[in-house]
Structures are given as structure tokens and as C-alpha cells.
Amino acid sequence: MSVSLSRSFPLNQHVTSIIDGESVVAKREGFDIEVVNPTDEQVISRLREADDTEVDAAVRSARLAFDQGPWPRMDINARKDILYSIRDHLRKNAEELAYLECLNTGLPLRSVQVHVDRMARNFEFFAEVASNVHGETYTQTAGYLTYITREPKGVAGCIAPWNAPLALASMRVATCIPWGNTCVLKPSEYTPLSMRRMVEIFHEAGLPPGVVNLVNGRGAVTGQALVSHPDIDMIGFTGGTTTGRAIAATAGRNLKPVALELGGKSANIIFESADIERALDGALAGIFSNNGQQCLAGSRILVQRGIADEFIERFVARAKNIRLGDPMLADTEIGPLAFRAHLERVLSFVEVARRDGAKLLTGGARANDQSHGWFMQPTAVLAPHNDAQVCQEEIFGPFATFLIFDTLDEAIQIANASKFGLVTYVWSDDLHTVMRCSRDIRAGTVWVNTPLMRELRAPFGGYKESGIGRDGPQASLEFFTELKSTIIPIDAVKMHRYGAA
Secondary structure (H helix, E strand, O other): OOOOOOOOOOOOOEEOOEEOOEEOOOOOOOOEEEEEEOOOOEEEEEEEOOOHHHHHHHHHHHHHHHHOOOHHHOOHHHHHHHHHHHHHHHHHOHHHHHHHHHHHHOOOHHHHHHHHHHHHHHHHHHHHHHOOOOOEEEOOOOOEEEEEEEEEOOEEEEEOOOOOHHHHHHHHHHOOHHHOOEEEEEOOOOOOHHHHHHHHHHHHOOOOOOOEEEOOOOHHHHHHHHHOOOOOOEEEEEOOHHHHHHHHHHHHHOOOOEEEEOOOOOEEEEOOOOOHHHHHHHHHHHHHHHHHOOOOOOOEEEEEHHHHHHHHHHHHHHHHOOOEOOOOOOOOOEOOOOOHHHHHHHHHHHHHHHHHOOEEEEOOOEOOOOOOOOOEOOEEEEOOOOOOHHHHOOOOOOEEEEEEEOOHHHHHHHHHOOOEEOEEEEEOOOHHHHHHHHHHOOOOEEEEOOOOOOOOOOOEOOEEOOEEOOEOHHHHHHHHEEEEEEEEEOOOOOOOOOOOO
16 A cells, blocks of 8 residues: 555544444443544544443453354364455455544554554464464373363453554454454554454454454553453553553452563664664664654664764754654654643653753754644753663653763663663674674564564564563464363273272
8 A cells, every 4th residue: 555545534423342243332321532633633533431331241242252152163274264354354444444543643654554564464474373283292101192282262351552553453363363262352542443443344354243342441441341350361461561560460360361562661772883874764763653652662772972973963953854744644754642641741751851961952842833733843862871761761752862882881781771671773783793782682672773673473572561471473372372281091091999899
């Protein structure tokens, strides 16, 4: 799909849940949440929050679909055909999904179209993985045959964030249902539009009712009802570390396993041995793509002293030329932040940086050339040291923090001096430098001379407060399935006959 849209698409004026394959009719009583276009601050829809009763209905639907429905018992080829059909239907409706995502999130169309492609690819990829799952057989113990099979685990609660709904919610679902599980999906209350259409498309593609149910609402209401429900067998969450900690605590009390992809404050390390042009492009992409709202942003930019002045000067010049505007326009590079409270939070770090003794290099305010919308100037500061709050807290916006280092050992020490450990970026053409960073930096992914490449065949997740578990073929198989051992004697078993005469 090219970076343009041929037309607009109709909107649901009242977004409700989808349970057992059907749209829930909103009752007269209930709590509505305004859905706002961040580009012009206009209300474009209303979301009906799912309460405890509605969440319970969604979980019961998923439970029935798992315990009695066809999905877990389906021949893998039939299940795979439906997953491929989901891929094809998502692609057929790609323009509509991109429109809804762009409208609701403020993400530039160029970013959203990458997410739409990734969304469809997720279902294709994990359909292929599921079709190649195999068991094991052991015959080493004389007279016995033991075989190992994998079975779906049950009903998952899948919770998706607002910063890249299509890409990240589809990953939550696509890593869950191919093995035969069912789920209840809760998107963010800020960005429900593309999510609702995506789940509708699942059913248009032939997914049986109850396999994927959708509930909407705030984390403290709908999310809490979902993660604490006794019939939820496991929870997959992508989002902030504070919320992830609360989910893990609730799940722990109920002995439910969790997979958590959480925050980051990733080091983007520019060595003197780097290709500076490529590193400059990569550093800008690492912090300003997706409007800066991504957990894997290279938000701490570490530059070696010998090139620091030139690199920072050129970075700032480029940042000042970034094109802000309507995310629907093909040449827009940064759109608005997703919602007002988030814009205010990101802006608050400008004053935090000043208190820390950081130097404001560019930006630091709302974009004054935009009459409406939650636009923020691309911002960069030079921090006095890595202990500064702007070097330790995840800001989650178009806000870069520079640090200057002298040696390889110092760069590694700074990179690791963080409560997070999601990704790191290394820019160097020196093999020793690259291999030291790969070995010694504690992060789930190390990108060398490239930004933001996702290999679906590799595990993705973080160290420390960046999460628990991984997404990926083997890691998702381990999380979403149970192992069963079946032991059969080949020869007659000699047993002591208790109580026999």
C-alpha cells in the first residue's frame, strides 16, 4: 500500500464490545468515554466501557469456545486455513484499518502502513509455526514408551497498548490462538477504533465465535475485571511498567502466568568508529519514529566525545527540519501525541531536565505552527550525567536525551545503569566494539548499525523492568501451551499385589 489514502471510511459512533462474534448492544445505563482525534481535538466517537458483568460474559464465551467449541479440536490444517484467511481479509481491508489507526492515534500514515503489514504478517507467521509443532518420544527406559504432546493452555487475557494498536494487539492475539487457545482482548480506551474493526474482520474471515472476544474500557475497571477473573488461564500484556507490575501482582495471587512486554530507556550508542551518516539517520529514526511513542525508542543517545559536538549539532539541525502536521498527509514525519494528558506529561520533562542541569538543545514546547492538536516540537537535551531523571525515566515521546562518553567500558556501564533493558543500538564498524557491546549490555535485543528491525523468528522482550518472557516462535509456544507426558508399558508390568492372598 502506498503512502496515501484514496478515501475516508465510516466510523462507529458508539464503540461496544464484541462477544461470541456479535456486537454488544449498549444498555441505556453505562459509562461512555469520548474518543478524540488527536490531530484536531474533536470527539469522533464514544466508547461504552465494559463493566464486570460484560467482562464476565466475554470470558465465559471464550471459556465455552475452549472447553466445547471446535477451535482447540480442529485439524491444524483447518485452523491454519482460517488464520491465512484472517491474513487475507486484513490485507483486503488494509486501507480502512490504516485510516482508523491514523485518525485515532495521530501516527503518521507512513508508520501506520508498516504496522498494518506487520499485523497481517503476524497471523501468517504464527500459523506456520503452529503447523510445525511436534512432540517427543522416549524409549530409553526398558519396557516403556513415553511420548510428549503439547496442548493449548486455555483462555488468555490479552491487553494491548495505545501507541501501536494494530501491530501490538495483533501480536498478542496471533501468538495466542494458533495453538488452539481462545482469548479476550482489551485495547486501550484511547484507541479503540482500529481494534474493533480488526476483531470484526477476524469473524468475517471465518474465525469461530468466542475464540477472540473484545472488551473496551479503562484499566482500573475493564482491565482489572479481566486480569482478576478466575476463568482466565494466562495474561499477555504490552504497556507500561507500572501497569505491568500491578497485573503481575494480581496474576501472582491467582497463580496465573504472565507475559509482559514493558517499558524501556534504551541506549543508542554512537562510537567514533561508526559510519556517522548512517548513525545520524538511525538515531533520528530511533527516537522520532512513531511520534516518539515506542517502548524500544533509542531515547538515551550516547555519543563518543571525539565526534560529539559535530554529531549533536547535525542531529539538532535535522530535528528542527522534521515535518509536523496532519498524519494523513504523505509528507508528515511526526503527528500529534495520542492524548492530552500524555502531551502534558511529556512536556513536563522539559522543566525536569532544566532542574537536573540539562541543556535544552531544541524544541521543548508545543508546536506553535499547529492551531489545534496535541503536537510537540521534536525535543533534545544534553544531560549532565546518566543519573539525571530524564536519563532514567521513560518519557515516551519525541524527546531525546544526549550523554557524552569517552571509552567503550564507560559506554557499556552507562547503557547498563538503568532499571530497563529492552533494546540497545550500537553504531560502530569495529568488530571488537560491537562484540563487547553484544556480550556485556543487558538488553533483550542488540541492534548493530540498524534501527528498529524486528525478526519474527527471534525472541523479543526485555531484561529487568522491561518485562517478563518473550514473544517469538519458541517462547510463545512455551507460554501458550502445556506439556503432557503419556507413559505406556510395552511389556506386562510386574507390580506388588497389595492385599492379595
